[in-house]
Amino acid sequence: MEFGPIWRAARRNKTGPVLIAVQIALTLAVVVNAVFIIQQRIEKITRDNGMDVDNILSVNSAVIGQDFKAELGVREDLRALRTIPGVIAVSASQHVPLSGSGWGTEFAASPESGAPRVNGVQYMMTTDAIQTLGVELVAGREFAEEDMVYAENFSDPQPSLIITQAYADELFPDGDALGQPLYDGLGRPSTIIGIVRRMHGAWVGWDKLSHVALLPRVMPSNSTHYLIRTEPGLVNQTLAQVEAALFGVNDQRVLQELRPMTETKDRSYQGDRGMAVLLGVVTLLMVSVTGVGIIGLASFAVRQRFKQIGTRRAVGARRRDILRYFLLENWMITTAGVVLGTLAALGINYWLMTAYDLERLDPLLLPVGILVIWALGLLAVAGPARRAAGISPAIATRTI
Amino acid sequence: MFAYYLRLAAISMRKTPGATALMVSTIALGIGIYMASLTVFYQMAANPVEHKNDVLHAVQIDSWDPAEPYTDRQPEQAPWELTYRDAMALMTSDIPVRHAAMYKTELVLQPGRRELKPFAEMGRITGRDFFALFDISFVYGAPWTEEADETGARQIVISRQLNGELFGGGDSIGETLVVHDRPFTVIGVVEDFQPTPKFYDVNNGAFDESERLFLPVGVGRELELFSSGNTNCWKDEKIETYEQFLNSECVWWQYWAELENPGQKADFQAFVDGYVTSQKALGRFGRPLNNRLTPVDGWLEARRVVRDDQKVLVAVATLFLGVCLFNTLGLMLAKFLGRAPQVGIRRALGASRKAVFRQQLIEVGVIGFAGGVIGLGLAWLSLRGIRRLFPGFEQLTHLDWTLAGVAVASAILTTLVAGLYPAWRVCRMPPAAYLRIQ
Numbered sequence: 113m114e115f116g117p118i119w120r121a122a123r124r125n126k127t128g129p130v131l132i133a134v135q136i137a138l139t140l141a142v143v144v145n146a147v148f149i150i151q152q153r154i155e156k157i158t159r160d161n162g163m164d165v166d167n168i169l170s171v172n173s174a175v176i177g178q179d180f181k182a183e184l185g186v187r188e189d190l191r192a193l194r195t196i197p198g199v200i201a202v203s204a205s206q207h208v209p210l211s212g213s214g215w216g217t218e219f220a221a222s223p224e225s226g227a228p229r230v231n232g233v234q235y236m237m238t239t240d241a242i243q244t245l246g247v248e249l250v251a252g253r254e255f256a257e258e259d260m261v262y263a264e265n266f267s268d269p270q271p272s273l274i275i276t277q278a279y280a281d282e283l284f285p286d287g288d289a290l291g292q293p294l295y296d297g298l299g300r301p302s303t304i305i306g307i308v309r310r311m312h313g314a315w316v317g318w319d320k321l322s323h324v325a326l327l328p329r330v331m332p333s334n335s336t337h338y339l340i341r342t343e344p345g346l347v348n349q350t351l352a353q354v355e356a357a358l359f360g361v362n363d364q365r366v367l368q369e370l371r372p373m374t375e376t377k378d379r380s381y382q383g384d385r386g387m388a389v390l391l392g393v394v395t396l397l398m399v400s401v402t403g404v405g406i407i408g409l410a411s412f413a414v415r416q417r418f419k420q421i422g423t424r425r426a427v428g429a430r431r432r433d434i435l436r437y438f439l440l441e442n443w444m445i446t447t448a449g450v451v452l453g454t455l456a457a458l459g460i461n462y463w464l465m466t467a468y469d470l471e472r473l474d475p476l477l478l479p480v481g482i483l484v485i486w487a488l489g490l491l492a493v494a495g496p497a498r499r500a501a502g503i504s505p506a507i508a509t510r511t512i
Numbered sequence: 513m514f515a516y517y518l519r520l521a522a523i524s525m526r527k528t529p530g531a532t533a534l535m536v537s538t539i540a541l542g543i544g545i546y547m548a549s550l551t552v553f554y555q556m557a558a559n560p561v562e563h564k565n566d567v568l569h570a571v572q573i574d575s576w577d578p579a580e581p582y583t584d585r586q587p588e589q590a591p592w593e594l595t596y597r598d599a600m601a602l603m604t605s606d607i608p609v610r611h612a613a614m615y616k617t618e619l620v621l622q623p624g625r626r627e628l629k630p631f632a633e634m635g636r637i638t639g640r641d642f643f644a645l646f647d648i649s650f651v652y653g654a655p656w657t658e659e660a661d662e663t664g665a666r667q668i669v670i671s672r673q674l675n676g677e678l679f680g681g682g683d684s685i686g687e688t689l690v691v692h693d694r695p696f697t698v699i700g701v702v703e704d705f706q707p708t709p710k711f712y713d714v715n716n717g718a719f720d721e722s723e724r725l726f727l728p729v730g731v732g733r734e735l736e737l738f739s740s741g742n743t744n745c746w747k748d749e750k751i752e753t754y755e756q757f758l759n760s761e762c763v764w765w766q767y768w769a770e771l772e773n774p775g776q777k778a779d780f781q782a783f784v785d786g787y788v789t790s791q792k793a794l795g796r797f798g799r800p801l802n803n804r805l806t807p808v809d810g811w812l813e814a815r816r817v818v819r820d821d822q823k824v825l826v827a828v829a830t831l832f833l834g835v836c837l838f839n840t841l842g843l844m845l846a847k848f849l850g851r852a853p854q855v856g857i858r859r860a861l862g863a864s865r866k867a868v869f870r871q872q873l874i875e876v877g878v879i880g881f882a883g884g885v886i887g888l889g890l891a892w893l894s895l896r897g898i899r900r901l902f903p904g905f906e907q908l909t910h911l912d913w914t915l916a917g918v919a920v921a922s923a924i925l926t927t928l929v930a931g932l933y934p935a936w937r938v939c940r941m942p943p944a945a946y947l948r949i950q
Binding site for chain 2: 131299385386394
């Protein structure tokens with residue numbers, strides 16, 4: 113291997129190799145960190161939210177009128193929505209899960225004033241809540257009609273509720289949550305009648321996203337959401353019939369935010385998806401630009417050494433030797449860049465960790481990134497190196 | 513001479529079309545991505561009331577839970593919003609030139625015109641000073657009176673845009689608008705007010721649309737309107753009626769005061785501190801005194817209006833531009849050095865080093881200019897892409913003339929910087945060495 117001659121040649125003409133090495137270092141550093149962020153965002157977007165999001169739609173209804181009775185109005189609306197063909201279940205809900213808007217709450221496992229409170233989000237829904245959300249009940253039972261609280265005041269007591277497994281585990285580490293009472297801020301108990309395997313709440317960036325309580329309750333308000341679960345694939349067909357059904361009950365109302373839940377979810381994850389896409393695009397461009405840069409400089413190097421190569425060929429070097437020379441030279445430059453880049457990648461990751469609460473780099477990403485950069489370098493130099501190997505030994509004699 | 517050098521540059525670029533295209537497109541890509549990310553960043557970081565920055569103050573009172581700060585991420589902060597009681601107490605001060613307490617609430621509008629169905633519209637409950645405070649001028653009419661804030665008179669101010677939709681854009685003063693089933697009289701039409709960021713209320717996103725109708729404080733009380741923004745409560749208190757809600761420790765009001773000079777600010781700070789101290793005697797405010805009067809720029813920073821993601825994107829775009837420039841530098845070096853024999857002849861015929869240097873730089877400038885112009889196009893395309901990725905970002909993705917100028921100028925400048933070294937190298941070469949082999 114011609115490490116020695118290559119090294120000495122590079123030292124005599126260092127600008128080109130240094131430029132390439134710096135580009136490779138920057139590219140490796142940025143790409144590794146960008147891919148890490150992209151990975152995390154994709155994980156976040158695609159994690160299991162426990163619900164049948166694909167087959168649910170939601171709408172907000174605000175009834176006009178000062179003497180609106182929520183209990184009666186909601187019952188009539190639900191009845192009308194159930195008659196739409198393809199509908200499996202419907203439920204009123206004060207908010208739509210994953211929408212970024214919700215009712216945060218705190219519960220404690222004990223009525224004592226010093227007992228630790230656990231944050232979560234509560235959804236005030238009607239009897240078919242479990243069916244409508246498509247969540248899986250792992251213990252206890254669903255809501256029954258007699259559980260329903262049609263509240264006249266905001267803080268009427270709430271005798272029963274269903275919570276998620278994650279919320280239950282936090283409140284009752286011993287795993288005996290079912291049947292136990294939870295206490296609100298005023299020390300009033302609500303019995304846990306059911307536990308749901310998993311469900312996501314309101315704010316997708318919140319670390320307590322899986323702490324959800326479902327309350328069989330309708331609030332004294334003119335405004336509510338309806339969640340509608342359809343048979344698979346019928347969301348859009350059902351969507352078109354919701355307005356008519358609700359206006360049929362009462363046309364003195366405003367309907368808004370009629371949309372599939374997939375859209376609600378997309379909106380909430382818009383920032384994460386956008387970030388992943390933008391970083392992906394810049395990463396690809398960066399790799400391409402660096403690759404093209406290597407090709408450009410290698411081609412120049414070959415052209416510059418035309419005579420030298422011809423001479424080497426004339427004095428006995430084989431095509432293979434020339435090819436190897438260029439591949440090796442490039443590999444050495446790339447490796448210098450990779451060493452620099454590894455340090456820079458760790459540096460950038462450290463900056464992201466301290467300034468933006470990012471996690472430590474996935475330890476597998478760096479070696480993978482290094483392999484990819486090596487491959488990129490060899491691929492880029494392959495063309496120019498082949499051309500160099502093809503130079504005829506006769507060149508050497510021509511210009512003397 | 514300049515024209516001659518331009519012609520030489522054109523000839524040289526045509527001789528190596530591949531390398532030229534590569535350099536131009538690399539610069540264009542770098543500049544395009546960089547400018548797109550910078551555009552969004554600058555518009556996020558903008559201060560829409562620069563001219564009143566030092567006089568407008570967001571007011572915070574630490575009325576939160578004695579046991580823990582309002583937010584763990586910024587434990588030094590007080591709650592972003594005020595309780596109803598505290599907002600009203602501050603309104604009794606006559607120290608600020610102008611001040612207004614406010615919150616947003618969703619309203620159902622029933623237009624008189626038959627062809628318009630009832631619709632929901634975000635409104636703002638606020639004091640009469642709101643308009644003068646934020647320099648919102650009246651197209652027709654005038655704000656409501658102080659008395660209306662007290663009594664909850666059924667009066668309403670709408671934006672020019674909403675006036676167009678509801679009343680065809682004419683002078684609609686005195687018209688009736690039914691809100692939540694009750695008739696209100698239009699007493700004013702104001703210019704559309706859409707600051708970016710929406711500095712006066714960033715609770716539900718700093719780039720949300722602003723409200724298009726405004727109602728006196730008393731109306732909120734009268735109609736028992738809750739906030740459609742954020743309401744946060746810490747205390748375990750029984751809240752069954754709206755009255756109890758008003759008297760609770762829940763925070764849901766924004767409050768802005770115009771304080772003309774440091775003396776006035778100090779006076780008002782003393783007033784607020786005095787109020788809180790007197791309330792402590794009644795058993796409220798269990799936390800240390802932490803009342804804050806923050807000017808607009810400080811407020812936007814405290815509320816972290818510029819997203820972390822955007823900062824990361826600008827950093828990535830800057831590094832990308834760096835890679836593009838190193839790339840171009842390498843290509844230029846290769847190209848210029850390859851032209852050494854030609855330069856040797858020019859030098860031998862009497863061209864000075866300076867002249868050669870200048871000629872190379874002009875060629876570099878031409879490449880930079882071409883890259884900048886194409887980069888501008890790419891920036892525009894990228895911003896359209898960003899708008900599709902982030903439907904709420906319309907206001908943040910406008911390429912303005914300043915930024916366009918900056919794009920082209922920075923393309924030329926950075927390319928020139930990158931080109932300095934190759935140009936220097938080529939003009940330093942001894943001509944004789946290259947004459948020999950001709």
